[in-house]
Amino acid sequence: MNIIITKDYQELSEKACGIIEKQVNDKPDSVLGLATGGSPLGTYKQLINGCQERSVNYENVSTLNLDEYIGLDKNDPQSYHFFMKKHLFDHINIRSENTYIPNGKAVNLDVECERYEQLIDDIGPPDLQLLGIGQNGHIGFNEPGTSFQTKTHIIDLEESTRQANARFFDSLDMVPKQAITMGIQSILKSEKIVIIASGERKADAIRSLLEDEPDENMPASALRAHKHVTLIADEAAYQKAGH
Numbered sequence: 001m002n003i004i005i006t007k008d009y010q011e012l013s014e015k016a017c018g019i020i021e022k023q024v025n026d027k028p029d030s031v032l033g034l035a036t037g038g039s040p041l042g043t044y045k046q047l048i049n050g051c052q053e054r055s056v057n058y059e060n061v062s063t064l065n066l067d068e069y070i071g072l073d074k075n076d077p078q079s080y081h082f083f084m085k086k087h088l089f090d091h092i093n094i095r096s097e098n099t100y101i102p103n104g105k106a107v108n109l110d111v112e113c114e115r116y117e118q119l120i121d122d123i124g125p126p127d128l129q130l131l132g133i134g135q136n137g138h139i140g141f142n143e144p145g146t147s148f149q150t151k152t153h154i155i156d157l158e159e160s161t162r163q164a165n166a167r168f169f170d171s172l173d174m175v176p177k178q179a180i181t182m183g184i185q186s187i188l189k190s191e192k193i194v195i196i197a198s199g200e201r202k203a204d205a206i207r208s209l210l211e212d213e214p215d216e217n218m219p220a221s222a223l224r225a226h227k228h229v230t231l232i233a234d235e236a237a238y239q240k241a242g243h
């Protein structure tokens with residue numbers, strides 16, 4: 001695993017942006033795997049600057065997002081569809097028809113999981129997947145205990161994940177209890193993976209990712225089997241790793 005330690009979140013976001021922009025400049029029809037949550041917000045801000053000020057061109061780029069809450073409409077401000085438009089897609093020259101996110105309102109969610117997994121194979125797999133990490137080590141919404149063999153599937157969210165994400169909702173009660181997420185096997189299909197972690201609350205997960213044996217109770221540890229992973233962590237998130 002390549003490890004980049006940054007002094008703070010700003011520098012982390014600039015590094016992640018630099019890697020993504022290099023991918024897009026080197027291969028203009030790249031497929032990017034994208035994440036939501038707090039971690040990538042700074043990266044997306046930098047990407048918007050890059051498109052508007054440095055002419056990085058997304059015209060032929062496609063994106064596949066990791067996950068979506070079940071039960072939220074695409075236009076719901078808490079949905080990941082809305083999040084991606086608000087924080088990235090509406091501000092860069094990507095074609096909306098080239099952006100893919102699971103449909104959490106599908107009538108038949110099992111069929112939607114199969115459709116999305118097929119899409120990953122047809123459109124992708126991503127040349128570069130951007131990941132955050134949950135405090136409990138989740139990637140996408142793959143909670144501890146998820147098999148490393150999973151494809152796109154429905155997951156019951158852990159109470160701790162709902163609590164961590166409640167900051168984006170009016171109340172904890174409004175946080176959905178389930179999500180549809182790329183599986184761990186789906187994520188590992190990507191050519192390259194960049195995982196970002198900022199802040200002290202991620203320090204235990206990062207220490208475990210770097211030091212413990214791969215274990216399904218620590219979903220991010222599946223990344224240890226991937227040939228091209230870059231971890232970008234700020235000093236606060238890296239502080240507990242033995243070094």
Ligand SMILES: O=P(O)(O)OC[C@H]1O[C@](O)(CO)[C@@H](O)[C@@H]1O
Pocket residue numbers: 035036037038039040067131132133134135138139140141165
């Ligand atoms: O970046 P945050 O908000 O700390 O969340 C960590 C991870 O959990 C999720 O919210 C769940 O998918 C991801 O979007 C994110 O990568």
